Amino acid sequence: MKRALNILFRAVAAIAVIGTLVPLLPAEVWYVRMFDFPRVQLFFMAVISLVMLNALGFKHRRRDKAELLILAATVIYQAVNIYPYTALAPVQTIKSERDPSDTTHLSILVSNVLMSNRAYDKLIGAIESYKPDVLLALETDSAWQEALREVTDAYPYRVEVPLANTYGMHLYSKLPLRQKKVSYILDNDIPSIKTYMQLRSGAWIEFRGVHPKPPVPTEEKSSSKRDAEIIIVGKEVVDSKYPVIVAGDFNDVAWSPTTKLFQEVSRLLDPRIGRGFYSTYHAQYPIFRWPLDHIFHSTHFKLVELQRLDNINSDHFPIYVQLSYEPDEKYEQVAPAPDEDTHEEAKETIEEGVEEALEEGKKPDTLTTK
The missing domain is CATH 1.20.58 (Methane Monooxygenase Hydroxylase; Chain G, domain 1)
Structure with missing residues (x-):
């Protein structure tokens, strides 16, 4: 023995x-x-x-x-x-001390629904319970769009991209949106969303929704395009004149080199740091579980609440965050800083992804490698 x-x-x-x-x-x-x-x-x-x-x-x-x-x-x-x-580490996003009813608060629910999942009532129940200001639903087709109508009618501002390829994306907001744009960054059939959102305080912020393909044999043989799309978004938002939130299923874990590079490039904070894994995938197999769904934000925001929600019959758990817009205190938080290799790594990552997209005959929205 x-x-x-x-x-x-x-x-x-x-x-x-x-x-x-x-x-x-x-x-x-x-x-x-x-x-x-x-x-x-x-x-x-x-x-x-x-x-x-x-x-x-x-x-x-x-x-x-x-x-x-x-x-x-x-x-x-x-x-x-x-x-x-882990809870042993210092937090990256500071806890807000403002009144929960403050008009600067913003709540977001992100859910990869699993397109074949037809237990619509479970996600509907979560939306009714948490009443998020913003809902970002991923892997949504026309059937999901119709099924969610009973709750999304309460969201007058929206960007709906129903697709049958498991990369549909629906953004619903109770807050006004402007300049709504759907981009296909490196794949003709993989959308991402860019828009500007007005908080109840009157301030405008930039919101990005992303869902690149994962590096698995049935999707992509390499991570080049996934990595490039993530870094392209990071390079775009770092130059934004507005506070920024980037959310979605990155198909990449929080501790990967690419996600770390994204944070260095974008200067965005991760509210999980110092609090826990908040692993969202795989919902059905606890032993194979890691954090794939992310909500990053600029230093203009502090954290009110962060939760991984109950199983909705998808392979992903939904994740819910409530942030407080506190730009007057943004210097209290330290943004991830690029080092001397960050620019070159980002450039090479984007070049490799764009090159692979072109080799596949794709016509990406972005051909910049600056």
């Missing part, structure tokens, strides 16, 4: 170590980039195997000591990556 357990936990250790090393490769192919996702799982695999192999008795050979050292390094490396998304 002891020998069998030793073999088992050596195998677990090997998976944890390999899974940690693979994403360090400078490659965008899906079978490399997929290892950006399960860092929490790899951390616990490394911790468990380290504890169990010690309990089972390491021999004092060089090989065993090397294995112990490599496993310990794996635990530390993964811990460093996930640490910002």
Whole structure:
């Protein structure tokens, strides 16, 4: 039995170590980039195997000591990556102390509904319970658009893009919208939304809704276009004259190099940092769960409330945030700062994505690589 357990936990250790090393490769192919996702799982695999192999008795050979050292390094490396998304880390978005009824408050509900999901009543129930000012629904087709009408009639401002390819996008707002634009940044059939939204205080903000394709064999063989679309949005919003919110299913985890680069480029804050993972995918399989749905914002906002909502029969949990617009206190929060390599990394990421799009015969809205 002891020998069998030793073999088992050596195998677990090997998976944890390999899974940690693979994403360090400078490659965008899906079978490399997929290892950006399960860092929490790899951390616990490394911790468990380290504890169990010690309990089972390491021999004092060089090989065993090397294995112990490599496993310990794996635990530390993964811990460093996930640490910002634990309650042990300092928060990035400060908690607002203003009155909850303040006219500067803005609530947003983001939900990837899973197009084939027909349990419309579950999302409708969440909308009725939380009454968000803004609803961003993803993977929505014409059937979802019609089914949600009983609640979305309360939202007079909207951008509706029903699609049957699982990349439909619907934005509903109780707040006035202007300059509504649907862009197809790097794919002719993958929309993103750009608009300006007026808060009850009268201030205008820029809102972006995104949902790039994931790097999986059935969608994209590499992460190049996903990464490029995310960074293109980041480069656009950093120059905005308005406060900014970017929300959606990034099909990328919060701790990935691309999302970190996005934050450096955009100078936007992540309200999860210092509070928890708020993992939204996969809703049906707890062991395979990570944060894919994001709401980033400029330093003009502080946090009132952040929640992952109940399962709506989708593969994603909805996520709900309430922010407070406090531009007079924006210097209290520190935006992620670009380093000396940020500009070059962003440029290369965009160039690779645009090149791949052109090779596929796509006509992207953006051909800029500046």
